[in-house]
Amino acid sequence: MSRPRPTIEEVARRAGVSPATVSRVLNGTARVSREKVRAVLQAVEDLGYTPSPTAQNLARGRSHAVGIILSDFASPFFSPILEIITLELEETPFRPIAVPGHWSLVRELEALDFLRKHQVEALLLLGTSLTTEALQNLGIPVIGFGHPLNGKQIWSLYLENREAAYRATQYLIAKGHRRIAHISSHRGGMDIRDRLLGYRKAMREAGLEALVVYGNLEEEGGYRAMAEVLALDPEVTAVFAVNDQTAIGARLYLYERGIPVPERISLLGFDDIPLAAYQVPPLTTVRQPAQAIGQALAQALKAVLEGGKPEFQPIPLALVERDSVKEVRA
Amino acid sequence: MSRPRPTIEEVARRAGVSPATVSRVLNGTARVSREKVRAVLQAVEDLGYTPSPTAQNLARGRSHAVGIILSDFASPFFSPILEIITLELEETPFRPIAVPGHWSLVRELEALDFLRKHQVEALLLLGTSLTTEALQNLGIPVIGFGHPLNGKQIWSLYLENREAAYRATQYLIAKGHRRIAHISSHRGGMDIRDRLLGYRKAMREAGLEALVVYGNLEEEGGYRAMAEVLALDPEVTAVFAVNDQTAIGARLYLYERGIPVPERISLLGFDDIPLAAYQVPPLTTVRQPAQAIGQALAQALKAVLEGGKPEFQPIPLALVERDSVKEVRA
């Protein structure tokens, strides 16, 4: 049944109308008499006709493709968001083309180029460090997440990472911790930086000394960073990791060293990836709600694709208390 | 700089040749005199010309799109494979269009329909339960994974799940376990079923009684299944989970019940997702090498897209011993 798919022309012939009319009824782009509508629909049905998106795109002068640059398909934080966006976009004529940027500016620029070649009509940035400059004059609207962006045709959904990290650190302090380290990362965008700032602020205000080491936002970096933290200060009682993956990596190191969590060291993550709740002990973390984020981003995409402006409702970042943080007495 | 991209015509004019010639040099589709080649290349350079994939596709009568149906973008097992495939495809003219099937036949058929509409030239199935029938007469080559498929234009990379599960169960038995439960799932393809068979075979051969309960391949299903296992047989000493997510879910249940792993109950997973090594305790599991699988699948895709047949080298499934299984004495 590999026979060539029917064209609009065949449908037209079978319905006894012109191709233009078929196009009109299919796209609802103009009024068509009742009977012809029926005839066309019937013919479409009979032939099992589906318009060729390629031809439509060429004729309409648009690609109906939206580009998505994300850090990595395997990211436990971004992949659920991608999933949601894909679903939301399914009901629209737009199709996502997702390419990984791997936290590397070079790769991100390549991805940008690739997407541009494919004439995507809008761009969504998930976990990239692309700056406003590189996105200026792209000629297409850009939506970012995780890094505040601004400029003509550029918007971003930026959550209060600084504030959330500040509160998370205060939470640790309120639990009696005094020696609290933060595992940050040089990768990532402003969100990562802001978490560091929030941490610093809370520590400073409490008159505590900050201890910061750097991972790479992945488990393995968290593992090494944890080793570093312990080398720098064997007395730490709490570690605030910039994201859950980092916390999970740190957790392994502690496990291997036989250091109990949270009895000896408390662990606090960020993101609340699906697996955070399944760690042992379940990870206390700052929740970035994937569902809400994905929907907001998809809405924004739809809005800009129709020439509008996105409207972002603030999405709160709340602490999810589980078992990885314990109260210590002074 | 939102000025319309240059067309082949402008390039031709600037190079003092015909569009046909530009096309020829760009596609190497016919010999062109040295000087004209230079002129064309120069013009392309000057104008920053990139051919429109849409127009090319229409003219060539192909879409250069390959469809991928995967269970879920957020799947910790499939998303790394998707990542690898995407990377491998980047150097080809083909672009992947991935859509989630959510382990639901209905969704999978919808996805199939969607991809067909978009005229994908080949199909890759990752973790679907689509059968050969539904794929027959699609008119395009199909590559599957996780479910043996066969038919005209249909191939699949199928690993020895049965054998691997058989050996994994034997491993547990060799470690002294007698009461070993298996958490399976009604979801998924033959791979899931084969793991169950491998488990049963090993149990039978050892004269042990099988205990099987069902989850849904996700953490939450593993959690509930673990509760069920314990209700059915409070004396189990080992649980072989059909995949790591299930094992991780089971782990949480045990954690909440205060049942130590592996001291009281040993846990064995399947897949070796990236996070398996980071569980507490690190999960002993059967490794399905994502890198090798992704590359093999990408190779196969490239082969069939060029009209060839894929050649699969066997990919071994090996047990990765970590800390979640302990030896028990009789």
Next chain:
DNA sequence: CTGTTAGCGCTTTCAC
């Protein structure tokens, strides 16, 4: 309301 006529940007015969 609806058919006719041009394209959209590129490839591919078909002649020269």
Next chain:
DNA sequence: GTGAAAGCGCTAACAG
């Protein structure tokens, strides 16, 4: 070798 011309399948004025 290379240009002219005819599409690929569909949409969008433009006349009726």
